[in-house]
Amino acid sequence: MNTTQERMQTTEAAAARMFSDDACIDIIPFCNKYNVKCFFDDEGTVKNANIMPSDDAQGQFKIYVNPNHSKQRIRFSIAHELSHRILHEEEILKKGRVDRQSAQSLDLKKEKEADKLAARILMPKQVVLEKMHQLSLQKDETVPESAVQSLCEYFQVSFPAMIIRLRNLGYYVSHHSY
Ligand SMILES: [Zn+2]
Numbered sequence: 001m002n003t004t005q006e007r008m009q010t011t012e013a014a015a016a017r018m019f020s021d022d023a024c025i026d027i028i029p030f031c032n033k034y035n036v037k038c039f040f041d042d043e044g045t046v047k048n049a050n051i052m053p054s055d056d057a058q059g060q061f062k063i064y065v066n067p068n069h070s071k072q073r074i075r076f077s078i079a080h081e082l083s084h085r086i087l088h089e090e091e092i093l094k095k096g097r098v099d100r101q102s103a104q105s106l107d108l109k110k111e112k113e114a115d116k117l118a119a120r121i122l123m124p125k126q127v128v129l130e131k132m133h134q135l136s137l138q139k140d141e142t143v144p145e146s147a148v149q150s151l152c153e154y155f156q157v158s159f160p161a162m163i164i165r166l167r168n169l170g171y172y173v174s175h176h177s178y
Helices: 004-016 027-032 071-087 091-095 108-122 126-135 145-155 160-169
Strands: 036-040 049-053 063-064
Touching: 004 071, 004 108, 004 126, 027 036, 027 063, 027 071, 049 071, 049 091, 063 071, 063 091, 071 108, 091 160, 108 160, 126 145, 145 160
Parallel strands: 036 063
Antiparallel strands: 049 063
């Protein structure tokens, strides 16, 4: 039985292999590796995203995501739900559906775990360190806003998500209110 930390580590390493010099991870095929299919919610009932077991096949899951959000937000929402499938499969099966909103959300600790793994999938440590090296940025200097912007473009994540990730990895990003 893998611990949560080990599962996060393995998933982050698998995600890191999906990056190339000029392209970040494509989250939908990555989900398929974990037997998860993604769909846009065209009925407008899903606020962010949710995940549930697939009706047709055991061990398969499906994510519904709000198509009206930005591409960056959609990617993060999908990575968050995928993280529940990787870390909290039993809870999904027990609840039938897991959704950040309402009574369908998991406890705060598990929601935070899913956010943490989502960030590691979309911005694996190894890849961030390589990019920072290419930008000639060291941990003891302030990361300029222009660098954060170019990292957002490469990783296809929002500005706040990138800043939080950089800070978690020990980089200094100044004066933003995130
Ligand atoms: Zn969640």
